[in-house]
Ligand SMILES: Nc1ncnc2c1ncn2[C@@H]1O[C@H](COP(=O)(O)OP(=O)(O)OP(=O)(O)O)[C@@H](O)[C@H]1O
């Protein structure tokens with residue numbers, strides 16, 4: 048048999064030094080993978096952490112200067128702002144509860160009773176509203192919820208009420224309605240996502256054991272879906288406090304939340320105050336996420352390896 | 355033939371993943387046109403060795419040469435190696451023809467030459483007429499043939515195969531083994547084949563390297579590895595051997611009370627092992643021990659009839675289980691009976707480590 | 708699992724509820740779209756179909772300019788976000804710090820838009836002062852660049868997740884096989900991996916266009932010297948309340964999204980049947 052006369056170099060590289068520099072395992076190309084990380088650090092992690100620093104800066108007429116003062120925090124906690132903040136928390140908590148009651152059963156239903164292949168499609172239905180601009184969706188509620196809005200017309204038309212109900216909009220109730228309409232799909236997604244890791248036979252076993260629906264829900268399904276419920280809860284709660292659009296468009300004259308406060312502070316060129324409120328929001332979010340992670344491993348939700 | 359230049363020469367190659375040492379520093383020398391098989395238990399480091407040769411992983415130490423050229427720093431696409439993977443490695447969005455042609459297209463070979471070459475290779479692996487199928491329209495065995503064609507068409511100096519037959523059923527595996535061997539003879543390329551199936555290794559190999567615990571334990575021809583294993587591990591892993599551990603004395607091997615005769619004398623006081631193939635052992639049915647044989651008594655605890663061969667398990671007084679395989683007639687003893695196992699002294703093999 | 712002994716009516720009622728919730732969530736927008744085609748506007752007893760309000764939109768210079776900026780912005784954001792999303796999915800697959808990286812990637816989703824935008828605003832103002840005072844440069848002045856950065860932060864997590872999910876179905880052996888056939892790393896990616904994750908990249912693109920097109924809060928904070936369509940609409944609505952023009956504008960925004968989503972879904976469905 049003839050001896051191969053070739054050497055390891057038989058296959059001549061079909062590339063130039065330049066492309067090698069860019070694409071080789073040891074070329075510049077491999078640093079490209081660090082680009083997203085660098086971007087997130089530069090434009091997300093650093094600015095978010097800096098809010099803590101800026102919040103203790105001294106306020107000047109149009110900007111701020113380095114210093115160390117808790118003036119902004121005193122300003123926040125010592126005024127009506129804090130009461131407004133607490134009220135926003137309360138309303139946000141109500142929204143979470145309503146979203147859970149309305150949305151979570153849907154997740155359970157889809158996971159337990161919809162054929163496996165159609166499940167993702169059913170869940171996809173809830174993405175549709177998300178695809179439409181948030182502002183538009185919220186503004187679109189105005190003609191629905193108003194005194195002469197579609198909802199009141201329908202209620203009067205059906206004879207359920209005689210006079211239009213005016214608490215649907217420009218009231219705290221209006222804010223809750225807006226939040227539920229905006230964030231309900233999150234409860235469905237996250238609940239479903241968590242239950243995807245729950246084998247379907249669990250639902251059948253519960254049936255066989257004859258436990259009634261509510262007991263099954265409370266004892267078996269809710270604990271299994273807990274990471275998802277928690278993730279959705281944190282998301283809805285934080286956005287309920289933070290997103291100014293909803294109270295701005297649907298709330299009454301006094302409807303204020305953290306987002307509004309930040310916005311007002313920036314308009315008033317009080318940057319340390321704005322940053323203090325942002326920092327407080329950040330701390331609350333981190334604390335909730337840490338507690339959630341400590342209670343249930345939230346990363347399970349997205350890490351397919353842990354499913 | 356005598357060769358000054360080796361197909362693969364690895365000196366001191368090692369690979370660690372964090373704290374896991376997948377391969378300890380190892381020397382590996384493979385001759386041109388050799389069919390070399392890396393055999394060993396799961397997690398032993400076979401795949402790691404193969405991927406080091408292919409350039410899919412970088413060694414943490416050592417150097418690798420292919421036909422005299424140092425390739426340690428070369429990316430896989432710059433090396434003269436090709437590879438057949440266990441599964442999932444065909445490009446699902448390309449037809450069989452496109453899969454096989456892929457490497458040649460990259461070399462900008464003229465189209466009609468590519469077509470001729472591809473159909474020649476599909477012929478060789480017995481797949482002509484399948485050109486326009488997609489991988490998912492093929493059986494597991496056919497998919498592996500396509501992979502083989504895709505690798506062969508490159509005319510690389512070394513063909514690496516990582517458990518190419520693992521996904522196939524026993525019958526198909528046997529056929530493919532013989533075919534692989536034939537193809538290797540036809541194309542005259544160095545094959546390095548990874549498997550943990552002994553029979554597969556024995557069928558195809560010119561030489562077997564036993565890899566375990568990240569080390570190249572022993573290598574040699576299938577015949578040598580089977581009949582004259584040097585290491586205790588080899589005797590334990592290849593074939594069905596009975597192994598006695600003990601201390602060498604002037605009279606033989608002291609296994610705690612009993613002294614067994616050794617085929618050749620061993621250094622007194624040394625811890626050694628003696629292995630005897632199960633088919634070299636016999637159950638003595640009351641007859642006296644022949645001259646030059648060793649015998650041990652025990653209890654028959656299991657008897658299996660496997661067609662051509664009967665296999666019996668005997669528990670010795672020491673508690674050790676001994677397997678005896680005999681062609682044809684089975685021992686007449688019932689399970690639970692006292693029996694004597696015996697073997698010719700020269701059938702034993704001494705292992706110093 | 709259709710529970711065989713379950714009550715079929717209960718099952719149907721649950722489906723009905725599901726559909727009801729989806730419709731209820733969509734209804735305000737659908738209502739707005741309907742009204743935008745009514746000659747008599749909101750609250751009128753009659754309904755006469757007209758496109759006049761839409762034609763009016765396209766005669767309005769400001770709106771056309773805002774639309775132009777919106778599409779230009781969306782284009783740049785797609786061009787930046789897609790490669791970054793693919794790179795980050797690749798990074799995730801190879802890094803040993805999977806969980807921290809995942810948390811970092813998804814964190815921007817959890818922070819309310821206005822809080823993040825405010826922090827970025829102050830950050831960019833600081834940077835811009837620094838660059839102009841020290842080097843006389845105009846870097847990080849509020850501009851297209853700052854708006855793009857804000858929107859990329861918003862879109863990147865979605866692209867990352869979509870691409871990652873598609874990549875999970877890909878077998879890395881194929882890249883190795885391509886490398887061994889002689890392909891460079893990039894060539895192997897384009898020839899072998901990309902064709903298989905194309906569908907995911909395509910939906911991620913559509914996703915990004917929609918997200919960018921609809922984004923209001925971050926853009927409003929970080930844009931410099933131009934209006935996008937959403938910022939224009941909101942300032943208009945806040946100033947004048949709901950008028951036939953605002954209905955038409957809302958209708959336009961909503962229908963753009965609906966058309967894109969519909970096209971993506973149709974394509975996905977057709978592919979599934981093929
Ligand atoms: N990418 C990796 N990261 C960490 N450890 C690895 C990696 N690849 C291999 N190992 C470890 O290295 C050791 C050797 O692995 P290798 O794949 O070479 O074994 P193998 O002999 O091919 O086994 P098998 O027969 O099961 O395929 C194993 O302990 C394995 O866990």
Ligand SMILES: [Mg+2]
Pocket residue numbers: 400401402
């Ligand atoms: Mg292996």
